Amino acid sequence: MAIIYDAELIPSKSELLIQWLPRQTWFSGDAAELVLLGAFRFDDPAGEVGMETHLLRVGERTYQVPLTYRSVPLAGAEEFLVTTMEHSVLGTRWIYDATADPVYVGELAAALLAGKPQAQEMLDVGESRQKLPETARISGSGTSDAGLPELSVGVPTTTDSVTSIPAGPLNFVVLRELDTTRTLNHEDSLTATWDGQTTPVVIAVAFTV
Numbered sequence: 001m002a003i004i005y006d007a008e009l010i011p012s013k014s015e016l017l018i019q020w021l022p023r024q025t026w027f028s029g030d031a032a033e034l035v036l037l038g039a040f041r042f043d044d045p046a047g048e049v050g051m052e053t054h055l056l057r058v059g060e061r062t063y064q065v066p067l068t069y070r071s072v073p074l075a076g077a078e079e080f081l082v083t084t085m086e087h088s089v090l091g092t093r094w095i096y097d098a099t100a101d102p103v104y105v106g107e108l109a110a111a112l113l114a115g116k117p118q119a120q121e122m123l124d125v126g127e128s129r130q131k132l133p134e135t136a137r138i139s140g141s142g143t144s145d146a147g148l149p150e151l152s153v154g155v156p157t158t159t160d161s162v163t164s165i166p167a168g169p170l171n172f173v174v175l176r177e178l179d180t181t182r183t184l185n186h187e188d189s190l191t192a193t194w195d196g197q198t199t200p201v202v203i204a205v206a207f208t209v
Contacts, residue, residue, distance in 0.1 A: 002122065004132065005087070009086070010086040014036070017031065017065065021058075021063075026160065027176075029058040033059065035056065037194050038135035039136055040119075040134070041053070042111065043118075043119035044107070046103075049069065049104070050093075051066070052069070054066075062177065063178065064174070064176060064192075064203050066098035068096045068098045068104050071093065071094075074101060077096055082097060102151075102153040105151065105153045109151060109206070110148060111140045112140045112141065112205075113142040114143070115143050115146070118137070121134075137192065137193050138190060138192050139191050140189075141186075153168075154166035161175065169208065170209060171207045172206050172207075174203070174204045175202065178201050178203060179202070186205045189202050189204065189205045191203065
């Protein structure tokens with residue numbers, strides 16, 4: 001379960017994306033024209049790290065932007081820092097390209113290989129919580145009885161619009177630009193759908209090293 005607060009964010013999520021996206025080699029277009037298609041979250045079992053993946057359209061292109069939100073800096077990940085944000089409830093948040101965050105990689109593995117569901121988002125309103133509707137839905141190729149190997153997460157590298165994350169016996173590939181026009185088949189994959197996109201779109205795959 002992911003708790004969402006009715007809070008003021010400085011900068012806002014759209015503002016930070018508009019500022020950060022043009023600096024990425026895999027991005028093309030006018031970031032000011034971005035349209036949010038949907039988003040989903042993973043749940044940190046320790047309850048410390050927020051993980052949110054944004055699905056965006058800019059012109060004719062569709063992008064995936066996974067981010068992590070932390071209350072303290074992530075050691076050794078300075079080059080992957082997107083920005084810092086002031087959250088009116090949680091205080092200063094350090095926001096990272098999630099592909100460099102080992103907590104995200106662990107949850108990506110669980111979703112992809114073991115079918116762990118996305119986090120249910122709950123809006124904190126005073127003394128009550130309200131269930132938020134899903135704007136994107138994910139599905140992993142694995143099943144809940146599948147075991148997960150011990151991962152040793154390394155530094156991600158990006159070529160064209162593909163980010164590779166070494167993780168011990170596995171290599172995860174996160175697609176930055178998504179192909180929404182055809183079905184990509186891979187044995188170990190994570191797919192997403194959203195309103196207006198009923199055909200599952202591959203967003204990440206795993207390879208055995």
